[in-house]
Amino acid sequence: MICRQCPRGCNIDRAVNLGYCQSPELPKIARAGLHFWEEPCISGQNGSGTVFFSGCSLGCVFCQNEEISHKNHGKIVSIERLSEIFRELEQKGAHNINLVNPTHYVHAISKAVRLYRPNIPIVYNSGGYDTVETIDKASEFVDIFLMDMKYRSADRALKYSKAQDYPTVSEKAILRCAKAVKENIFDDNGMMQKGLIIRHLILPQGTRDAIEVIDWVDKNVPWAVLSLMSQYTPHGDLTDFKEINRKITQREYDKVLDRAADSGIENIFTQELNSSSSKFIPPFDLSGV
Numbered sequence: 001m002i003c004r005q006c007p008r009g010c011n012i013d014r015a016v017n018l019g020y021c022q023s024p025e026l027p028k029i030a031r032a033g034l035h036f037w038e039e040p041c042i043s044g045q046n047g048s049g050t051v052f053f054s055g056c057s058l059g060c061v062f063c064q065n066e067e068i069s070h071k072n073h074g075k076i077v078s079i080e081r082l083s084e085i086f087r088e089l090e091q092k093g094a095h096n097i098n099l100v101n102p103t104h105y106v107h108a109i110s111k112a113v114r115l116y117r118p119n120i121p122i123v124y125n126s127g128g129y130d131t132v133e134t135i136d137k138a139s140e141f142v143d144i145f146l147m148d149m150k151y152r153s154a155d156r157a158l159k160y161s162k163a164q165d166y167p168t169v170s171e172k173a174i175l176r177c178a179k180a181v182k183e184n185i186f187d188d189n190g191m192m193q194k195g196l197i198i199r200h201l202i203l204p205q206g207t208r209d210a211i212e213v214i215d216w217v218d219k220n221v222p223w224a225v226l227s228l229m230s231q232y233t234p235h236g237d238l239t240d241f242k243e244i245n246r247k248i249t250q251r252e253y254d255k256v257l258d259r260a261a262d263s264g265i266e267n268i269f270t271q272e273l274n275s276s277s278s279k280f281i282p283p284f285d286l287s288g289v
């Protein structure tokens with residue numbers, strides 16, 4: 001497969017070479033299991049059936065999942081095995097199948113879903129660095145788009161993710177997701193069945209970016225669910241990024257929440273400021289793979 005699946009556009013044959021995301025053609029997975037730390041309408045009581053894909057086309061310096069995203073820890077599985085994993089998660093009672101960082105494996109996931117289509121919603125849980133072509137392909141099997149909007153500032157996107165085009169790429173991708181799902185649908189228990197959630201992890205000194213995300217959502221997709229996350233914790237080697245080597249302050253978070261409260265966005269998730277990020281990171285021990 002000659003890969004141009006994400007905006008990096010490596011144009012290499014993944015059967016024989018690795019591109020920016022360091023990912024082979026067959027899916028590489030670090031963990032599959034029930035996960036309880038997503039938004040309440042995704043995790044619910046039973047948990048979300050997460051499949052954590054290894055490798056990443058973005059590679060943020062502060063990534064909490066660096067063990068799998070940067071170091072690429074995981075196990076390569078067949079398309080048939082991936083479809084069995086979907087079935088097993090469904091049998092465990094998962095509310096949904098949650099594809100974590102799926103961008104670079106959409107080709108494989110698409111084939112696996114053709115082998116077995118679960119009777120629960122499929123969630124596309126992405127960093128937001130997706131081409132519209134990849135979103136279109138994912139739209140054939142995805143019910144819920146859970147999309148990061150990490151930056152509105154091209155300078156910050158370049159600095160922390162080597163992706164200066166992230167703001168324009170992510171807004172096009174999210175608009176495409178919105179066009180695909182059109183609305184949010186919840187069941188009687190408040191679990192999302194279809195829809196769009198836009199996530200923003202607030203970084204230290206990142207209130208301006210956060211406010212610009214809020215303003216963009218308010219203007220373009222005010223019906224989407226907005227999740228404003230305060231859980232940022234310094235992680236990895238931040239020697240060259242001292243300004244983000246701390247948690248965000250209550251003042252920073254309040255400033256962002258004030259703007260959100262003044263917006264026309266109806267459905268907003270927030271977090272306790274002291275939410276510990278470490279509890280959101282499961283062990284990447286190949287369980288369920």
Ligand code: SF4
Nearest residue numbers: 003006009010019021
């Ligand atoms: S998915 Fe990976 S190999 Fe393909 S274009 Fe993106 S970074 Fe390159």
